[in-house]
Amino acid sequence: MDITARCPALVVSAAASGQGKTTVTAALARLHERQGRRVRVFKCGPDYLDPYWHQLASGAPVEQLDLWMTGPADCAARLHAAACEADLILIEGVMGLFDGEDCVADLAQRFGIPVLAVVDAGAMGGTLGAIVHGLRHYREGLPWAGVLANRVAGERHAGMLRAGLRDGADWLGALPRLSLDEDARAPLLPERHLGLVAANELPDALQRLDAAADALAATPLGRMDAQALQRFATDFPAPPPRESVAPLLAGRTVAVARDAAFCFIYPGNVQTLQQLGARVVFFSPLHDAALPACDAVWLPGGYPELHAAALAANTAFQASLRAHVQAGRPLWAECGGMMALCDAITLHDGRTVRLWGLLPGRVAMQRRLAALGPQQLALAQGCLRGHTFHYSTCDSTAPVDARTARPGQDAAPDAGEAVYRVGGLRASYFHAWFASSPCATAALFGAEGT
Template sequence: MTRCPALLIAAPASGQGKTTVTAALARLHTRQGRRVRVFKCGPDFLDPHWHLLASGAPVHQLDLWMNGEADCAQRLHDAAVESDLILIEGVMGLFDGSPSAADLARHFAVPVLAVVDASAMAGTFGALAYGLRHYRPGLPWAGVLANRVGSARHADMLRDGLQDADDWMGALMRVQLGNAPLAAKAGAALLPERHLGLVAAHELDDSLQRLDAAADALAATPLGQMTLEDLQRWAVDFPAPASTVAVPALLAGRTVAVGRDAAFCFIYAANVQCLEQMGASVMFFSPLHDAVLPDCDAVWLPGGYPELYTAKIAANTGMQASLRAHVAAGKPLWAECGGMMALFDSITLADGSAAPLWGLLPGRVTMQKRLAALGPQQLTVAGHTLRGHTFHYSTSDSSAPVVSRTARPHEAVAPDAGEALYQQGSIHASYFHAWFPSSPEAVAHLLGGQSKA
């Protein structure tokens, strides 16, 4: 049994400032020399970039369905062994989804810190806090933090509306960077967004400056002034799992090349960890900038933003030829979402213009102005089921053979429903984002490793 202070940072809805508060809290304690581990509830690729920068430690996802309870328990226990503080950022609203962030908090007895955008409210803040705390009996509770508060007087009004004064964790004022409000910079947000979510931390020159500004603002709140001794009020017992399942070495002796750059950056840290546990040697390369693939047995092209880099993709004819030679040699290539998009002949962008892509898969993709698909999905490959999710703003039209389709959790596969799994020669491609630890056997099939019946 390992005991460690832990908080699950949640909100009544998306857009309240969960990521900012989580990253600011991680940065604040990391600057003070404490070891902080941050997790993200649900299948999110972008928020973890900020949490990694803030904490300096790997960030993994926690989802009771996608990971499974045992995997979540193992990751939390391992983090507790090496940490002074564990932070878990929730997903959407506290009770949204099934399983929800509240389900995760209850399952592991992690207290919930609610972040509420209070910029346009006063007394209603107290009603929201009361509802979040009492809506589901038995929810572990830490308190509530008011975000985007306009003034000290505004903060007093918010605090006075609480039925329990102990719920008050403070007011986070509008954050400024230097002498200019951050709302006036980079898309009018401290952590700017675009169509798939937050802009990743590595894409901004002043990312750490932004986090430090947020941490400085948080340091003025009761939450930010808590010492390590104070944090013990939220200590949680994280028992070691009764047993662990060894990851089979199905990729032993094989080298897997993983695309990683601004256009291909949707990578679960746990997926890379899983490949290494399977015995693979992992090598990273840039599909945008490298002229050739590294010497490898298999390629994984992850998702990202190929639609923002179509000119660079089309111009990198060296990488196009290298990928084509890799496939011609019968070597496996697994491409998911954005990685798959780059393999098609062309893309029609949101403004109606068309651009060429690498042309390893027949067909084209078309960007949509609205979300085309979102939600948890599972995919059966060679008799083994991978869990994961789908989240994309484009649609595909291809003559490549469809060898399987995804299904929602606990539902059967339906014809012409779910995400297609295309297979063209040694290429497997889909909009589906896979959580590799859910089925190393399926991953081995996609990447040409050994197979287990």
């Protein structure tokens, strides 16, 4: 039976990065969660850090939506499932509204979800009207909700901004510059080199979200109750039945590193491992003395550079992981996971710290991005989609088993991310979306016959 679920939904976007999309999305989620509504938040595009804030704000898991990486069918299925249980769906965009292929506007238009534009108006007046007019009318047929002006100096400033709009109905309010720190210029949600500091690292994270929600409650957008939110009601048709995933990892246990050093884990990737039949267990390279009993290991990305000394000091765990690798068992390491496997890392301050020495080579932190963007990895069993994003470089003598490529391109010897292979160990800067090829994923974790 074709069941369409109807639910208020917003895509929170902007003209560029750094406008305050994450703060506004989290504030909206927290505000309505406090009022007893069931809120589901999604993040558009690859991102591990913003979802920590959205999960804290909404009290519900946060999943990815990406027309290329996860695919339209996956997006449709997740949105329909959320609409069946939620009172409000929020989708935080990535970069600017029209930036890149398969951009945020494409997602909004494909699913008919109205766009809320967040604009940093701290240094502008009437020009806000031109920006809003451009965002709203640049593409014909774009579903539209309105604009929220961010980092506004006061009521007089807000009045100037509102007066510049051609359509007064576009105005959904103004937020002041928000901060809990003594330095009023410090952002409410602090940042570092890979993005926001994860919410679970800050003891006052919920206080920060409440401050944002309180400020939003004073705006026309924040004053909307359940009835008013129906202005943004969107229909989400039931997607066609999806092909079942063959249990290629049935009977196998996959151990996944999860702690402050290894925290870049998409919930969808864990779901895929489970759909493949694997039993998933978690462990901490920072705190555990040994691997749990397992057939394969996944070392996801994270911040090994911030915990290098502690990782190096846990020699008991290193011995356990070394025994796993020497036995020829599979290990898949992504970005930060790969970094920890190397002989040593040179940190931002110039210090060099010894690491696990399971992958010959050294890692050096950089001040600027070394790589960023969507990538795909073609294996014999299928093509994995994913992305790369790192501030370090790796110089390794390990054999290169494969290389990633840009979407729609073939891998080249001098381009893309190297996939190093030593026995059952495979490591790369590439972050994979497992559901894009369950067969290839199963091969990474040692499935027989793949």
